[in-house]
Amino acid sequence: MISYIIRRLIGAVPTLLIITAVAFFMMRAAPGGPFDGERRVPPEIEANLRAAYDLDKPLWQQFIDVRPGLCAMRFGELTGSRPDADTLAAQGLKGRELRLPPSRPGGPSQTSSFLELRDEKNLVVRCLGGYLGKVLQGDFGPSFKNKDFTVNELIAAGAPVSLTLGLSAITVALFIGMSLGIVAALNQNRSGDYSIMTAAMVGITIPTFVTAPLLTLFLGVYAGLLPVGGWEGGRLENIILPITVLALPQIAIISRLTRGSMIEVMRSNYVRTARAKGLSEFTVVTRHALRSALLPLVSYLGPAIAGLVTGSLVVEQIFQLPGIGRYFINGALNRDYTLVMGVVILYATLVILLNLLADVIYRLLDPKVRYE
Amino acid sequence: MSAMPEAIKDPVLSVRDLTVRFATPEGEVSAVTGLNFDIGHGECVGIVGESGSGKSQTFMAIMGLLAANGQASGQALFHGSDLLKMKRAQLNKIRGSRLAMIFQDPMTSLTPHLRISQQLPEVLVIHKKMSMADARKRALEVLDLVRIPDAKRRFDMYPHEFSGGMRQRVMIAMSILCEPELLIADEPTTALDVTVQAQVLDVLAELKGRLGTSIVLITHDLGIVAGLCDRVMVMYAGAFCETGTVKEIFHDAQHPYTRGLLASVPRLDRPADERLYAVPGQPPNLQRLPAGCTFQERCAHVFERCIAERPPLAAFAPGRSKSCHLNGFDAEGKVIA
Numbered sequence: 040m041i042s043y044i045i046r047r048l049i050g051a052v053p054t055l056l057i058i059t060a061v062a063f064f065m066m067r068a069a070p071g072g073p074f075d076g077e078r079r080v081p082p083e084i085e086a087n088l089r090a091a092y093d094l095d096k097p098l099w100q101q102f103i104d105v106r107p108g109l110c111a112m113r114f115g116e117l118t119g120s121r122p123d124a125d126t127l128a129a130q131g132l133k134g135r136e137l138r139l140p141p142s143r144p145g146g147p148s149q150t151s152s153f154l155e156l157r158d159e160k161n162l163v164v165r166c167l168g169g170y171l172g173k174v175l176q177g178d179f180g181p182s183f184k185n186k187d188f189t190v191n192e193l194i195a196a197g198a199p200v201s202l203t204l205g206l207s208a209i210t211v212a213l214f215i216g217m218s219l220g221i222v223a224a225l226n227q228n229r230s231g232d233y234s235i236m237t238a239a240m241v242g243i244t245i246p247t248f249v250t251a252p253l254l255t256l257f258l259g260v261y262a263g264l265l266p267v268g269g270w271e272g273g274r275l276e277n278i279i280l281p282i283t284v285l286a287l288p289q290i291a292i293i294s295r296l297t298r299g300s301m302i303e304v305m306r307s308n309y310v311r312t313a314r315a316k317g318l319s320e321f322t323v324v325t326r327h328a329l330r331s332a333l334l335p336l337v338s339y340l341g342p343a344i345a346g347l348v349t350g351s352l353v354v355e356q357i358f359q360l361p362g363i364g365r366y367f368i369n370g371a372l373n374r375d376y377t378l379v380m381g382v383v384i385l386y387a388t389l390v391i392l393l394n395l396l397a398d399v400i401y402r403l404l405d406p407k408v409r410y411e
Numbered sequence: 412m413s414a415m416p417e418a419i420k421d422p423v424l425s426v427r428d429l430t431v432r433f434a435t436p437e438g439e440v441s442a443v444t445g446l447n448f449d450i451g452h453g454e455c456v457g458i459v460g461e462s463g464s465g466k467s468q469t470f471m472a473i474m475g476l477l478a479a480n481g482q483a484s485g486q487a488l489f490h491g492s493d494l495l496k497m498k499r500a501q502l503n504k505i506r507g508s509r510l511a512m513i514f515q516d517p518m519t520s521l522t523p524h525l526r527i528s529q530q531l532p533e534v535l536v537i538h539k540k541m542s543m544a545d546a547r548k549r550a551l552e553v554l555d556l557v558r559i560p561d562a563k564r565r566f567d568m569y570p571h572e573f574s575g576g577m578r579q580r581v582m583i584a585m586s587i588l589c590e591p592e593l594l595i596a597d598e599p600t601t602a603l604d605v606t607v608q609a610q611v612l613d614v615l616a617e618l619k620g621r622l623g624t625s626i627v628l629i630t631h632d633l634g635i636v637a638g639l640c641d642r643v644m645v646m647y648a649g650a651f652c653e654t655g656t657v658k659e660i661f662h663d664a665q666h667p668y669t670r671g672l673l674a675s676v677p678r679l680d681r682p683a684d685e686r687l688y689a690v691p692g693q694p695p696n697l698q699r700l701p702a703g704c705t706f707q708e709r710c711a712h713v714f715e716r717c718i719a720e721r722p723p724l725a726a727f728a729p730g731r732s733k734s735c736h737l738n739g740f741d742a743e744g745k746v747i748a
Contacts, residue, residue, distance in 0.1 A: 227479065228479075306478070307519065308514060308516055308519040308520040309519060309520055309521055309522040309523065311476055311514065311520070312514060312520045312521065312522070312582070312585075313522060314475075314476055314506075315474055315476060315506055315507060315511070315512045315514075315586075316506070316507035316533070316534050316537075316585070317502075317503040317504065317505070317506045317507030317508055317534070317537060317538060318503070318507070318533070318537065319499075319500070319503060320499065322533075326522075326525070326533075327522045327525070330524045331522075331523065331524060404524065405523070405524060406523070406524055406569040406571070407523060407569070407571045
């Protein structure tokens with residue numbers, strides 16, 4: 040099991056690299072750039088601006104930049120023999136890149152487009168330049184549009200909001216959706232089943248941008264029970280409505296999934312055997328049926344949780360919540376390259392990890408599944 | 412309506428006028444129509460018939476295991492109390508304990524996510540109010556009884572770690588944990604290969620001898636019936652067409668369908684290149700049964716009366732009954748005029 044998890048995690052590395060690369064180049068292939076929407080600036084300033092964000096380099100170098108000269112230099116730094124500037128210049132390294140971190144502690148900190156020399160390990164990583172080099176060190180770079188913030192800061196500020204909302208919504212949805220699904224399955228083709236499934240169908244078809252304003256209008260404005268928006272540090276009153284809006288479609292999907300698999304399991308031979316043993320219906324359902332019936336749900340939940348905790352543009356806009364969902368769409372529209380990349384990588388990582396978690400849970404629920 | 416069976420003294424199970432109907436999108440279907448029979452103590456009765464003849468559904472109804480669209484009427488008296496009228500809680504006290512069933516498909520009839528050690532003892536805990544420790548001990552003994560080698564080691568395994576024959580033995584062990592008075596075995600060997608079949612049948616025969624359990628053996632395999640059963644009831648289109656002892660049925664079958672079934676068993680004493688007999692045609696559509704005999708379309712001896720009038724199941728000798736207008740067959744297999 041442990042070795043399986045480790046192997047999966049190792050396997051995730053190339054996946055993430057490919058996703059990062061594809062997202063990076065697709066983003067750059069989109070017409071327009073991050074500064075197109077701004078006031079016309081003199082060409083010199085624009086050139087400086089582009090240089091400051093590395094946009095002046097060839098595209099592949101913006102993504103990944105390996106230059107042996109620099110590696111040699113960094114290596115020399117470690118071993119104590121620093122190559123001189125002329126050697127490096129001869130290898131085509133620009134002056135800006137030669138501004139190295141201070142060799143004496145306490146000296147003025149200088150940035151380099153290459154990784155800063157923070158720890159003495161990871162020589163390979165520190166020799167990598169470009170976007171990928173930074174990302175490997177956990178730095179998603181500065182946001183193009185939110186100019187005072189790095190992408191790390193933006194995500195760090197927004198993630199707790201989206202995470203709270205998403206996890207609460209999926210917890211609520213799981214609890215209610217599973218219960219409804221089981222009740223519907225056990226009353227198959229009777230009035231209880233039909234009313235739950237009709238409600239679920241409605242829940243799936245009505246989009247959040249309809250339920251959100253309606254709930255706000257009735258519970259927030261008319262009844263005055265709940266605030267219509269805002270985060271306010273995640274006060275309970277403030278998050279009830281967004282969680283409800285996020286959970287409703289999930290309740291619908293989860294109840295339908297649960298009902299479907301539950302009906303199938305309740306017709307299975309082993310449930311018949313369990314009944315023939317003289318077990319009460321409660322024992323039959325909880326002990327012999329439920330675990331197998333939950334398997335399809337587990338596969339659904341992996342990606343679903345990833346989607347929910349990375350935020351919802353609609354819900355965050357309508358309820359004025361500072362989550363990360365809006366970054367993705369706004370970033371894509373504004374060509375905020377680094378911000379979009381940051382969210383994409385975060386989302387991809389979550390999907391991979393949650394799918395791994397789903398597989399592990401699957402293994403725990405179904406002894407027939409072996410990952411060796 | 413079929414005739415009352417020969418009185419069996421103090422039967423374990425006594426079924427009267429049992430009818431099983433299923434509601435389908437195409438309308439209601441009667442899978443079983445007006446069955447009457449008794450099962451005596453320590454008796455082994457074979458129920459034989461083609462797929463869809465209603466043999467399984469008869470006993471599913473008795474066990475209270477019909478699908479949601481199924482409905483049983485009539486009586487199924489287990490020591491005098493009607494199983495069909497019982498509330499679920501009351502029925503649960505009997506099934507699994509005094510009345511048990513083994514199912515056709517051992518590969519799918521055990522809960523896949525529970526260990527054998529979780530599935531077997533629970534029967535004893537519920538019915539015999541045993542402690543878990545005692546129940547486990549007893550379950551292990553019964554696994555030995557059905558000859559599961561190295562039962563102690565296998566006890567904590569999951570069903571998928573067992574072979575088909577092993578699983579069927581686990582099923583049998585589970586059904587006999589409480590030493591039931593009546594064991595219903597629904598095609599217990601159909602999914603198994605021949606050598607394993609023989610082992611499973613040995614286990615059943617041993618049970619019958621050792622515990623005096625009454626056994627109902629539902630099968631389409633006449634060979635199994637010959638080896639294990641005392642009496643045979645042949646089912647066709649939801650009703651019995653002939654009943655009698657094993658010897659009578661095998662050597663002196665009086666219904667054309669029974670004769671057809673017997674003729675279609677491959678035999679070693681016949682030339683290998685001889686074409687095997689098959690009963691011509693298909694079982695009738697239960698939704699559109701003909702007015703007369705249900706077997707008329709496939710019968711070689713059909714005459715006017717068969718088309719006009721359905722023959723009732725009637726006793727024609729002590730302990731024997733058939734539903735056929737013919738006078739019967741003589742020793743050479745000729746219809747008696």
